[in-house]
Amino acid sequence: MSLFDKFSSLASDREALLSVGFDPFGTPIEEVYSPTEARIDGRRIILAGTNNYLGLTFNAECLQAAHKAIDEQGTGTTGSRMANGSFAGHRALEKELAEFYQMRSAIVFTTGYQANLAVISGLTQAGDVIVIDSDCHASIYDGCKLSGADVVRFRHNNAEDLDKRLARLGERANNALIIIEGIYSMLGDRAPLKEIIEVRKKYSSLLVVDEAHSLGVLGETGQGLIEECGVLNEVDFVVGTFSKSLGSIGGYCASNHPELDFLRYASRPYVFTASPSPSVIASTRAALPILRDGKHLRKKLWNNAQKLYEGLSELNYELGPEISTVVAVMLDTKEQALAFWRGLLEHGVYVNLVFPPAAPGKKCLVRCSVSAAHTDEQIEKIIAAFADLGSLVK
Amino acid sequence: MSASYDEVLRRLNKQLETVAELNAEFDESTELVDGLGLDSFKVLDLLLEVEDEFDISIPMNVLADVRTVADMAKRIHELGPKAE
Numbered sequence: 001m002s003l004f005d006k007f008s009s010l011a012s013d014r015e016a017l018l019s020v021g022f023d024p025f026g027t028p029i030e031e032v033y034s035p036t037e038a039r040i041d042g043r044r045i046i047l048a049g050t051n052n053y054l055g056l057t058f059n060a061e062c063l064q065a066a067h068k069a070i071d072e073q074g075t076g077t078t079g080s081r082m083a084n085g086s087f088a089g090h091r092a093l094e095k096e097l098a099e100f101y102q103m104r105s106a107i108v109f110t111t112g113y114q115a116n117l118a119v120i121s122g123l124t125q126a127g128d129v130i131v132i133d134s135d136c137h138a139s140i141y142d143g144c145k146l147s148g149a150d151v152v153r154f155r156h157n158n159a160e161d162l163d164k165r166l167a168r169l170g171e172r173a174n175n176a177l178i179i180i181e182g183i184y185s186m187l188g189d190r191a192p193l194k195e196i197i198e199v200r201k202k203y204s205s206l207l208v209v210d211e212a213h214s215l216g217v218l219g220e221t222g223q224g225l226i227e228e229c230g231v232l233n234e235v236d237f238v239v240g241t242f243s244k245s246l247g248s249i250g251g252y253c254a255s256n257h258p259e260l261d262f263l264r265y266a267s268r269p270y271v272f273t274a275s276p277s278p279s280v281i282a283s284t285r286a287a288l289p290i291l292r293d294g295k296h297l298r299k300k301l302w303n304n305a306q307k308l309y310e311g312l313s314e315l316n317y318e319l320g321p322e323i324s325t326v327v328a329v330m331l332d333t334k335e336q337a338l339a340f341w342r343g344l345l346e347h348g349v350y351v352n353l354v355f356p357p358a359a360p361g362k363k364c365l366v367r368c369s370v371s372a373a374h375t376d377e378q379i380e381k382i383i384a385a386f387a388d389l390g391s392l393v394k
Numbered sequence: 395m396s397a398s399y400d401e402v403l404r405r406l407n408k409q410l411e412t413v414a415e416l417n418a419e420f421d422e423s424t425e426l427v428d429g430l431g432l433d434s435f436k437v438l439d440l441l442l443e444v445e446d447e448f449d450i451s452i453p454m455n456v457l458a459d460v461r462t463v464a465d466m467a468k469r470i471h472e473l474g475p476k477a478e
Contacts, residue, residue, distance in 0.1 A: 129453070134442070150453035153442060168451040357435035 016334070020342040024353045034058055035247075035373040040350060046378050048368045049352035053325055054216050054297045055373025056247035056290060062283040069282035077275045081108075081264065085275030093285050097252050100292060101223060101238055106254040107263060110276050112212055112241025113139040114269040115251025119208065119239055120179070121146040122267030129172050131165060131205070132179045133157065133191070135360050140179055140210065146268075149177075156184075156360065159195035166203050174204040182214030182225030186359055186367065188326030190214075193229045206236040216245025216291040217325050222298065242280070246287040250276045294372075301325060301372040304379050308370055311383035315390060318363075325370045328354075329386070330363040331393060337364035340392050347385035396474040397448070403467045405447060405478075410463065413440050422464035429462075448475035 017023055021041065031039040035055035036047050056062055069089065077085040090108055097106035109115040120143030124130055128149040132140055135156040144151040152169070155161040166173040178200055180191045193209070200207050211224030219227025222245070226232050236257060242250035253260065263270055276284075291297075302325070309323040318330040331337040334355055341353040344366065354365040368382065397405070403422065414420060415431035426432050432440065438454055444466070445452050450473045460466050 134438070145455070148455075151455055152445075152451055152453055153438060155442060165445070165451065168445070168449065357433055 013334075017338065020338065024338065024341055027350065032057075036371055036375075036378060038350070040345065043348065045345065045348050045350045046374075046381060047350050048370070048374070048378075048382050049350055050371070051213070051244040051369045052247060052371050052373070053213075053245045053301055053369070054247070054287075054291060054294060055371045056245070056287050059247065059287065059290060061290065062247060062286045065286035066279040066283040069278040073278035075279070076277045079274055080271060081275045082271045087275075087278060087281070089278055089281040089285065090275060093281055093288075094252075096285060096288055097254055100221075100288060101254040102232065103238070103254045104256045104258065105260055106252055107260060107270070108276065108281070109251040109253070109270060110273050111249060112239075112243055112251035113142075114273060115239050115241065115253055116140050116210065117143045117146055118263060118267040118269035119237060119253045120144055120177070121269065122263040123147075123206075123237075124149040124177055129169060129176045130179060131162065131169075131176050133181065133184075135184050135186070136179060136181060137185055137210065137212070138358075140181075157189060157192055159192050159199050162196060163199045163202070166199065166205065176203065176205040177208060178205050179208045179210070182209055182211040182218065183324060183326065185213050185326065186354060186365060187320035187328050188213075188324030189321050190218075190225055190228075190324075193225050193231060197231055197234050207234070208237040208239060209235050211238055211240040213244060213326065215240045216294070217298065217301065220295070222291045222294060242284045242287075245291055246284050248280045248284045248287065250280055250284060297372040301370060304370045304372065304374050307376070307379050308368060308382060311379070312386055315383070315387055317386065317393070327368040327370065328359075328365045329368070330359075330365060332363065334364055336393060337366060340366050340389055343389045343392060344385050347388060349382050349385045395477045397471070397477040399467065399471045401477060402448070402471045402475065403463075406444065406463065406467050406470065409440065409443055409447060413443075420463060422462065422467070424463050425461050426463065426466065427461075444470065448473070450475050 022028060029038045029040055035052045035057045038045055038047055079085040094106045094108050109118055116139035124147040126148035130144050130149050131152045133156055134153045152165050154165045183190055209226055214224035216222040218225050226235050237253055237255045239253045242248045305325045306323050308327050313319055320328045337353060344351055352367040354367050356362060359365045418430050420429055426437055441452055441454060448470055456469055
């Protein structure tokens, strides 16, 4: 058996994908005009699948900060945080994130993916036990794998199921690390955080909440689900990313546990990678107070989310379980989803195409994510495109 | 009293019938992925069902050493699930 045999099924899937003219899982974006528009396949397209929730990628203050950082500090750090890659900006952003969450400290990582890898594999090791929601992101699964700990899943968003599985662990549950997300990336549903915290109180487990898709989206100051639920002091570690609401790239973890700082020495994904570029740190620092004070952005974002969700619901599409900034349309087959995705693009709308197992269950998704920067007219155009394509699924 | 290996296998087979591809025939030597047509996430979901059926905790990392129906039955049996 050859090393390459495992690619044979991918090869046939890829052939079908390429039939649309280019690979949907690497759509060439030829030019970006704004947070919500780009040129794809030679045409002006509405971007409705970019996780750019607050639309800050072209914010003037963020752009200016990034330009200034490049001029003053160069294009890259060329080193790990542990070596020469801890510039003043990295430390300042960590302090600002800790203040934002009113927590003792925070650490910045190079990507959101690496934040989960670093936190999970740094906190746990072989012999420990991690309990995760079954719909957690791949970065959480990969962090678990890297840790070598025992990993137990519980049924998605089911606090009772979590309780049952913790009880089965006996004494080990008292030292378990529970991991959930604020908003789940594929269907846009929130975690039942208060119920999960009630369960966790029965044990002495630690709780990690990944706010990747809820930072800037939920809560008065945009802290995420922990703020919306008023449970900031009952969560041990908050993880998140800069690559969605903050419009750059990178990840973070904030905590009141002083042990968080030991990840700087004990976590391989922190130690063995180059730190974020100065311009990335600078634009993120500029974006954070805009996110914090951006009630008007959150209001517009949720108005857009409601309008899109209700519009597609009225067209009788099968959607995720609640109104959310992620609006996922569920389709039965890969062929149907691919044709639908291509049809949307022909109607001037880019969304994400998602196949199982990245999509939960057996369904395929055409996944929209809404932005505060979408105009009412753009949301109406997206709904109109879905209306025109209804015959593909009925 | 904990369940015998044969009892574990019988109860596991009953669960596999519900998740295997339509009309898939299998025995102890059948591979879960190639033989039953399960993808990696279907195997993980099967694990949730198995944990509930036997009221035990099976860390998903044990799957690294589980390829066949017999491998799975042995791992469950080692964890000493209660007899029916």
